[in-house]
Amino acid sequence: MIDKSSSNSIIKADDITMAYGDYVVQKNLSFDIKPQDIFIIMGGSGCGKSTLLKHFIGLKQPAEGRVLFHADPSEVQSAPDYIDFWQSTESQKQRLMQRCGVLYQSGALWSSMTLAENIALPLGEFTDLSEKDISHLASLKLALVGLNGFEDYYPAEISGGMRKRAGLARALALEPDILFLDEPSAGLDPISARLLDDLILQLRDNLGCTLVVVTHELASIFTIGNNSVFLDAETKTMLTTGDPNELVKHSEHDTVRRFLTRGESE
């Protein structure tokens, strides 16, 4: 059942069970993601973080329960009107997915294309813009992530941190209101990871988008996250949801406090 007090959410997980065949990964997941949250999906290795992300971006259907998206992001404060992603029509699904940008762990850029061409790809596919406008927009998106002047570089010619930024620029190409990031700082040195966190915060503040981030990097969790869900591999369900900066101090669950303090809490 949907909690009416949380009617201004942009996404709701409503009693989701996730499974591969008979193998249940997690059950009874219910939580709310609010507009402009940086919502962290956290938990130990193998608990189901990436699987949960797949449920939000249309790659995997819940065994039970619903993934609900607010129907109109510009009206999110008004009367709730939710679309159940997996019960929606093909055209509704397509519209919902166009509201979502995704940054995969590898950055997933096409290696044979320049950065500008990588960003132009979704624009060419999903809009009627002219080539000139697409090229202009690609440059704008690159500038947004601090890569102005890198239009003609190939992914192999830039650093890992820059590739992540370029991946973000591509995820932003269609002006999504929700961005999903899978382990954005994986493989980055601590300074590049910190710069990426700063960029994520800037994007939220400047573009007003909502971010859902899978990460187990504690520094990132505390720097960018204002809301979260903790998935427990042992009990196969969520232990808690809320601001990780509060959970580290006040969670009633030892497992959560220990995770957030690298095992150092009592």
Ligand SMILES: Nc1ncnc2c1ncn2[C@@H]1O[C@H](COP(=O)(O)OP(=O)(O)OP(=O)(O)O)[C@@H](O)[C@H]1O
């Ligand atoms: N395609 C698949 N088929 C069957 N089982 C899978 C599949 N993908 C993942 N699993 C299993 O589901 C569980 C959750 O995997 P998932 O990758 O979602 O966890 P995770 O929390 O993202 O892990 P990590 O932190 O190690 O990346 C694991 O036990 C995994 O082995």
